[in-house]
Amino acid sequence: MMSKLPQPEITPVNKPYWDALSEGVLCFQACSCGHKWLPPRSECPQCLGTDWQWTRASGRATLYSWTVFHVAYHEAFANRIPYNVVLVELAEGPRMIANVVGFEGGRDLRIGMNLTLVIQKEDETMIARFQQAED
Amino acid sequence: MTDLLPGNVVIAGIGSTAFGKLPGRDTISLNVEACRWALADAGIEKERVDAVFVKVPTSSREFMYGQKVSEALGLQPKIGGAWDQGGAANICLISLAAACIAAGQCEIALVCYADNPRTGNRQVYQRPRGNDAVYGWFSTAAGYALIQQRYAFEHGDQASALGEIAVACRRHGASNPRAQLRAPLTIDQYLGSPWVVEPLRRDDCCLVSDGGAAIVVMSAAVADRLGVPAPIPILGIGQHQTSWDVQLRPSLTTTGAQASGHMAFAMAGLNPSDIDVAQIYDCFTITVLMTLEDYGFFPRGKGAEFVADGRIQIGGRLPVNTSGGLLSETGMPGLQLVMEGVRQMRGTANLQVKDARHCLVSNQGGTMHTHSTLILGR
Numbered sequence: 001m002m003s004k005l006p007q008p009e010i011t012p013v014n015k016p017y018w019d020a021l022s023e024g025v026l027c028f029q030a031c032s033c034g035h036k037w038l039p040p041r042s043e044c045p046q047c048l049g050t051d052w053q054w055t056r057a058s059g060r061a062t063l064y065s066w067t068v069f070h071v072a073y074h075e076a077f078a079n080r081i082p083y084n085v086v087l088v089e090l091a092e093g094p095r096m097i098a099n100v101v102g103f104e105g106g107r108d109l110r111i112g113m114n115l116t117l118v119i120q121k122e123d124e125t126m127i128a129r130f131q132q133a134e135d
Numbered sequence: 136m137t138d139l140l141p142g143n144v145v146i147a148g149i150g151s152t153a154f155g156k157l158p159g160r161d162t163i164s165l166n167v168e169a170c171r172w173a174l175a176d177a178g179i180e181k182e183r184v185d186a187v188f189v190k191v192p193t194s195s196r197e198f199m200y201g202q203k204v205s206e207a208l209g210l211q212p213k214i215g216g217a218w219d220q221g222g223a224a225n226i227c228l229i230s231l232a233a234a235c236i237a238a239g240q241c242e243i244a245l246v247c248y249a250d251n252p253r254t255g256n257r258q259v260y261q262r263p264r265g266n267d268a269v270y271g272w273f274s275t276a277a278g279y280a281l282i283q284q285r286y287a288f289e290h291g292d293q294a295s296a297l298g299e300i301a302v303a304c305r306r307h308g309a310s311n312p313r314a315q316l317r318a319p320l321t322i323d324q325y326l327g328s329p330w331v332v333e334p335l336r337r338d339d340c341c342l343v344s345d346g347g348a349a350i351v352v353m354s355a356a357v358a359d360r361l362g363v364p365a366p367i368p369i370l371g372i373g374q375h376q377t378s379w380d381v382q383l384r385p386s387l388t389t390t391g392a393q394a395s396g397h398m399a400f401a402m403a404g405l406n407p408s409d410i411d412v413a414q415i416y417d418c419f420t421i422t423v424l425m426t427l428e429d430y431g432f433f434p435r436g437k438g439a440e441f442v443a444d445g446r447i448q449i450g451g452r453l454p455v456n457t458s459g460g461l462l463s464e465t466g467m468p469g470l471q472l473v474m475e476g477v478r479q480m481r482g483t484a485n486l487q488v489k490d491a492r493h494c495l496v497s498n499q500g501g502t503m504h505t506h507s508t509l510i511l512g513r
Contacts, residue, residue: 006268014266038287039266039380065285065387068333073261073273082333085272087281087382095382097267111288126268 002077004123014040016054021126026117028094030055038094059117060091064118070104082106088115088130100130137354139237141403142512145366146229147243147358148177148351149474154465155315157345158254162192165249165347170208170404171225173349177197177363179243186241186352187215187289188228193468194252199460204247214241221500222468223374224248229473230372232352242357242464248470249347257343276340276419278381278502283421284315285387287334289435297420299442300455301338301462304417306448308459311485315342317464339420342466348474353405367480370493371405371510374399381502391506392429392497399508400431403493410510411491412479413453414472416499417460426497427455430508438486449486469498476511 010018017040030036030053035046045051050128066086072078084106089095101118103109114133119126137143150172152165166189174181187210197203201217214235218224225248232244252259264272268510287293305320320338328338358366375391375398378384387393400406407430416422424438432453433441440446447455458475465471476494478484496509 006263008266008269015384037383062265065281065288067280067284068330069271069273069277070330070333074263074268077273080271082216082330083271085267085270085277086173097264097270097272097382111285122166122269129270135440 003078004089005076005125006074007123007125013042016040018126020054021119021128024119026042026057026059026128027054028057028090028092029053036093038096038114057106057117061115061117063100063111063113064089064095065105065107065111066100066109084109092100096128101131111122137237137356139233140202141370142368143355144369145353145355145358145363146350146369146473146477146511147353147363147366148173148175148179149349149477150174150176151471151474152249152346153350154344154346154467156311157251159319160251160345162195162249162251162347163203165251165345166204166247167207169347169349170245173245173351177351177419179351179361179363181210181446184210184243184245184340185213186232186235186244187212188232188244188246189215189217189226190228190248190396191217191219192250194250194256220505222418223498223500223505223507225469225473226372226496226498226509227374227384228508229350229352229369229509230374231437233369233372236354238354244352245349246352247347247349250467250468251345253343253345255345260343266306270394274332275502276335277332279337279419279421281381282387282503284420286421286425289388292475293421293424293439294326295322296439297339298322300417300420300447301325301422303445303448304456304460304462305444307457307486308463311458311464314459314464315344315466322345335419341418341461342463344466346465346467348467348470350470350473350477362510365481367477368512368513369509370401371401371403371508373402373508374506376505377503378505388425390425390499390503392426392430392508395506395508396430397511403510405493405510409497410453410493411459412488413455413495414457414460414476415455415497416469416472417456417462418468418499420462422499422503423455425503428501430495430497434480449488454486454488457484457488468500472496472498473509476509480511
């Protein structure tokens with residue numbers, strides 16, 4: 001039997017992010033000062049204010065960098081290696097760690113390639129991943 | 136009171152435990168042994184120490200750890216405590232000690248570090264990175280892999296340059312009787328070593344080690360008054376930090392070493408061309424390449440030529456990590472590099488760089504997040 005994925009630690013601050021994912025939406029935070037960010041935090045790290053909103057991401061992104069794990073540091077990944085973990089830059093600006101599906105071993109991943117959001121359910125968790133864009 | 140000018144503060148003594156596997160030793164014990172050796176090296180009685188600056192052990196965290204170290208040393212210092220900044224903390228603590236000495240707040244300081252992840256718990260190096268663990272984002276190595284991949288995209292594949300760095304450190308460590316890993320490495324062996332987190336190969340990654348190290352810091356005037364046998368002047372110190380989360384860093388391919396190095400060179404009134412030998416934090420080989428680049432030893436992306444053909448090995452134009460570094464001597468996060476810098480300036484290093492007048496030492500922590508730089512003279 002496959003071991004369960006490590007589960008995210010849900011806090012009052014990040015709960016809206018995970019709630020939105022469970023409804024099929026990737027959100028980031030956008031402040032009235034213009035700054036946009038992930039991961040979730042209470043205050044805008046640019047203006048230190050709290051006048052920000054959860055904002056729906058378009059799902060368009062580009063690949064900023066990538067890695068391939070050949071070692072499993074958690075039993076849930078023992079039968080997934082080699083698997084990729086990447087850094088994507090959302091079209092709106094925030095960056096996030098993710099996986100690119102369809103390139104499991106990492107071969108042919110290219111920095112700068114266009115990606116689109118794909119939300120996948122594993123165990124009970126909805127996870128924001130990406131796939132190569134059609135264009 | 137003294138001014139914090141080049142040479143006014145010195146490293147008066149250095150000491151360490153053995154490196155490698157030290158089963159049954161706790162970190163307090165390792166700190167005390169290292170301090171005992173450092174005080175003996177300086178020829179100083181412990182009663183003269185009035186400040187104890189401790190870098191926290193990486194593998195475990197304890198409340199009031201610095202005070203526990205002072206207690207085990209039988210000291211009640213004016214200034215003391217533990218500081219957490221990852222691997223950059225050692226040189227940062229030296230700078231704090233130097234500043235306190237210059238301000239007249241203390242006279243003689245111990246700076247020490249010990250950890251036992253090899254026989255104890257190495258989980259810290261394999262830990263989940265917050266909620267990104269759902270993606271399989273684990274370990275210390277992964278963030279460096281992400282940086283290395285981006286660096287290769289911007290500047291071209293660096294495998295041969297990174298291999299040269301590993302080969303140099305392993306060659307130097309092979310002739311160091313105290314080194315944990317004494318097997319030399321060839322480029323072909325490097326290129327054939329297995330992926331850990333691609334693009335990091337096993338031989339890009341530093342050791343996991345037990346051990347402790349300590350240094351004694353005081354003013355040059357006090358060292359002279361007390362007859363310290365081989366004080367080494369601190370000529371320059373610099374520090375800088377980038378963003379904590381590697382994914383949020385505006386640039387993945389420039390680091391705090393740039394500003395940290397600039398600060399240290401400015402204080403010392405020196406340039407990279409004045410440096411005869413360097414001890415560069417080599418938790419991963421990419422760290423050495425990017426640190427040397429950020430320090431200004433070569434133009435962006437031109438490191439391959441700088442490190443090629445043994446140029447950073449003993450006998451080359453800038454020998455790097457002459458006792459083996461984290462890749463070969465011990466995976467201890469940084470204080471062993473300061474010790475080797477002191478030995479080079481004393482002229483007592485195992486692989487001594489002939490007539491070396493200036494040694495540069497870099498420390499860094501997190502994922503190329505915190506940076507500190509030390510320039511030593513003679």
